[in-house]
Amino acid sequence: MGRQPRTDADRVHDRIAVLRAERRVSRRELADGVGVHPQTIGYLERGEYSPSLALALRIARFFDLPVEAVFSLDPLPAIGSELLRRNP
Template sequence: MGRQPKSEADRVHDRIAVLRADRGVSRRELADAVGVHPQTIGYLERGEYAPSLALALRIARFFDLPIEAIFSLDPLPSLSSELLRRTP
């Protein structure tokens, strides 16, 4: 598992909870698929731990999305606001 962020600048923001809800995936199902304990998924979702690169890549593969669609060093805008910006 990754390390606990030292400061807000080290925090990795993610959309794991939103993606899980959208796809009807439980923490346990995601954890089993990417090889971690379900509690790890909770820690990641709450920003208590930063994922290792390998774990972030496994999560991106699970959701079939580019890693930058799931993780960012900056707070992520809501998906709906992002979609509205792209609509002509």
């Protein structure tokens, strides 16, 4: 069973790559921490795979963030944009 192509309505956007880079966490470290294969993390980061609810919650827990800070059905703005809005 192969991965199904995603339509825009099905796409789950995420900040996994940004969070990994910020915290200097490798794909393997994150994968080990949430119980998946490192390739799965790559699929998530490229938007080729949408996580199950359980996986999304484990990834959010790994980064100690609310799930909405990591995943969204809408494109996520750059983190710098969000910080500028909060600190005028």
